[in-house]
Amino acid sequence: MAVRGSASKETVKPKPLDRDRIVSAALRLVRREGIARLTMRRLARELDAGAMSLYRHIADRDDLLLAMLDHVAQSIQVPAPQADETAEIMAVMKAFHDTFRTDPWLVGVLLNEGQASLHILPLVERIFSALYRLGLEGEQVIEVYLLLIHYSYGESLSFETAGKRKHLLETFGVAAADRYPASAAAMSAARGWQYREFQPNIARILKAITPRQTV
Amino acid sequence: MAVRGSASKETVKPKPLDRDRIVSAALRLVRREGIARLTMRRLARELDAGAMSLYRHIADRDDLLLAMLDHVAQSIQVPAPQADETAEIMAVMKAFHDTFRTDPWLVGVLLNEGQASLHILPLVERIFSALYRLGLEGEQVIEVYLLLIHYSYGESLSFETAGKRKHLLETFGVAAADRYPASAAAMSAARGWQYREFQPNIARILKAITPRQTV
DNA sequence: ACCTGAACACCGTTCAAGT
DNA sequence: ACCTGAACACCGTTCAAGT
Numbered sequence: 001m002a003v004r005g006s007a008s009k010e011t012v013k014p015k016p017l018d019r020d021r022i023v024s025a026a027l028r029l030v031r032r033e034g035i036a037r038l039t040m041r042r043l044a045r046e047l048d049a050g051a052m053s054l055y056r057h058i059a060d061r062d063d064l065l066l067a068m069l070d071h072v073a074q075s076i077q078v079p080a081p082q083a084d085e086t087a088e089i090m091a092v093m094k095a096f097h098d099t100f101r102t103d104p105w106l107v108g109v110l111l112n113e114g115q116a117s118l119h120i121l122p123l124v125e126r127i128f129s130a131l132y133r134l135g136l137e138g139e140q141v142i143e144v145y146l147l148l149i150h151y152s153y154g155e156s157l158s159f160e161t162a163g164k165r166k167h168l169l170e171t172f173g174v175a176a177a178d179r180y181p182a183s184a185a186a187m188s189a190a191r192g193w194q195y196r197e198f199q200p201n202i203a204r205i206l207k208a209i210t211p212r213q214t215v
Numbered sequence: 216m217a218v219r220g221s222a223s224k225e226t227v228k229p230k231p232l233d234r235d236r237i238v239s240a241a242l243r244l245v246r247r248e249g250i251a252r253l254t255m256r257r258l259a260r261e262l263d264a265g266a267m268s269l270y271r272h273i274a275d276r277d278d279l280l281l282a283m284l285d286h287v288a289q290s291i292q293v294p295a296p297q298a299d300e301t302a303e304i305m306a307v308m309k310a311f312h313d314t315f316r317t318d319p320w321l322v323g324v325l326l327n328e329g330q331a332s333l334h335i336l337p338l339v340e341r342i343f344s345a346l347y348r349l350g351l352e353g354e355q356v357i358e359v360y361l362l363l364i365h366y367s368y369g370e371s372l373s374f375e376t377a378g379k380r381k382h383l384l385e386t387f388g389v390a391a392a393d394r395y396p397a398s399a400a401a402m403s404a405a406r407g408w409q410y411r412e413f414q415p416n417i418a419r420i421l422k423a424i425t426p427r428q429t430v
Numbered sequence: 431a432c433c434t435g436a437a438c439a440c441c442g443t444t445c446a447a448g449t
Numbered sequence: 450a451c452c453t454g455a456a457c458a459c460c461g462t463t464c465a466a467g468t
Contacts, residue, residue: 016432040461050434052462061461111372114380121395128397142405147366147416150373154365157326157372165329180336182343190357201362208423231451255442265453267443276442 017049019057023067027103030068035105065109072103073117085130086206089148092123093202096152104160107153134209144209148202155198162195232264234272238282245283250320280324287318288332300345301421304363307338308417311367319375322368349424359424363417370413377410 015021025046030038040061044051058064076099079091100106110116127148131141177184230236240261245253255276259266273279291314294306315321325331342363346356373380392399 039459041459052435052464053433055462056432111376112379114376121391121398125395125398128395128401132397132400138404139408141401142408143412143415144419145401146370146373146412147419150369150412151362151366152369153372154367154369155361157368158361158365161326161329164327176336180340180343182347183336183340185347186343186356186360189353193354193357197358197361197365200358204359204362204420204423208419254440256440267445267454268452270443271451 017047017053017057019067022047022054022057022064023071026064026068027071030105031103035108062113066113066115069106069109069113070117070119072099072106073119076120076123078123081126085134086203086210088130089127089206090199090202092126093148093152094199095123097156097198100152100156101159104156107156107160111153131209135211136209140209144205147205151201151205152198155201159195232262232268232272234282237262237269237272237279238286241279241283242286245320246318250323277328281328281330284321284324284328285332285334287314287321288334291335291338293338296341300349301418301425303345304342304421305414305417307341308363308367309414310338312371312413315367315371316374319371322371322375326368346424350426351424355424359420362420366416366420367413370416374410 022043026038026043029043029046040054041051044054047054054064058067076095079095082088082091127145128141131144136144237258241253241258244258244261255269256266259269262269269279273282291310294310297303297306342360343356346359351359
């Protein structure tokens with residue numbers, strides 16, 4: 001048994017706390033058990049520290065969440081630039097999507113903490129730039145940007161909570177098929193469906209803003 | 216001063232608790248102070264009851280949230296049917312959007328509680344029906360449905376937390392305009408913008424699924 | 431300088447006890 | 450039958466005290 005402060009050279013001897021060690025441990029915890037289980041006390045226990053020692057290195061829980069956000073944002077795999085504008089936007093959105101799949105709690109942090117990491121600026125720039133090159137103007141650019149972003153927020157949150165969600169089919173019940181035939185048809189088409197709506201739906205959005213061929 | 220159980224005929228004499236009174240009080244509280252302030256103890260105080268009396272009428276907090284969801288779903292203003300399919304979908308989505316504007320906390324409940332109210336089935340049916348009439352098939356129907364729903368989730372959650380969010384422009388800082396010209400242009404186009412992305416964006420989505428004129 | 435236990439003001443919920 | 454206070458097992462955070 002490891003005794004705190006024992007003379008034996010244990011590898012578990014308490015390393016000093018620092019911001020990086022706290023953020024890393026928090027990320028590990030959140031990925032293993034979900035954001036709801038990330039409490040200051042639990043995190044401290046994970047670090048073999050007193051619950052209050054964390055406050056030497058982080059201001060409060062929000063500060064921790066923002067530090068975690070920043071850490072993840074820095075690690076985003078930046079996709080290669082694409083000549084074609086829609087391919088460029090698809091690539092950047094896929095990078096965001098992949099990030100939200102690994103860390104779905106990020107969306108909640110982005111919404112609740114009210115600020116993003118500065119590390120995503122280059123990626124955001126690539127989207128705006130492509131939208132301008134596609135010929136969008138004025139408020140259209142913001143609107144379409146928000147369509148892309150808000151859709152990916154909703155999709156990610158939905159995926160995050162998909163586990164505890166009853167399939168619509170169950171909620172409906174079998175009897176409802178008579179009264180709601182289109183819903184029933186859609187539900188049965190969705191059976192065994194691979195939940196890969198994201199890419200086709202981004203493509204749909206981009207199709208809507210691409211000027212139609214007028215020959 | 217009203218004395219509990221006094222003989223005087225006060226209007227504040229404790230009415231008996233029941234499910235409806237609890238749900239109504241919870242809705243009032245949540246609309247006034249936000250979902251975070253809806254705690255069992257606070258709600259009980261609002262009803263001049265002991266904190267634990269609520270549990271005679273509701274199973275737990277989740278049960279209460281679902282009851283609130285159901286109440287709101289029943290009160291949705293059902294829009295008149297539209298002959299044109301895209302107009303029909305626009306109308307139904309507007310009804311959802313209006314509902315989420317009044318009660319943004321609904322989205323969180325829908326995501327976290329993992330079930331919707333049966334009262335929205337007629338509205339969902341109208342969307343699926345219109346999508347089929349537009350010629351969509353198989354998984355396309357589900358994909359586009361989820362595009363519409365997930366976008367409106369993201370938009371609503373974003374609106375809910377818009378107050379505490381710093382405008383991207385502030386996060387960027389002025390200096391960043393050199394490195395990120397497209398972002399800066401978009402941000403300044405967004406200045407004074409009316410945050411009415413929803414309708415145009417639903418229209419964009421529908422445009423993408425409408426077959427192009429091939430003359 | 432760095433860490434921490436006790437304490438404060440909260441949570442949701444259980445349970446035995448009151449009327 | 451209906452209500453409730455005390456209690457349990459949690460939260461985030463403050464603050465005075467320890468080394």
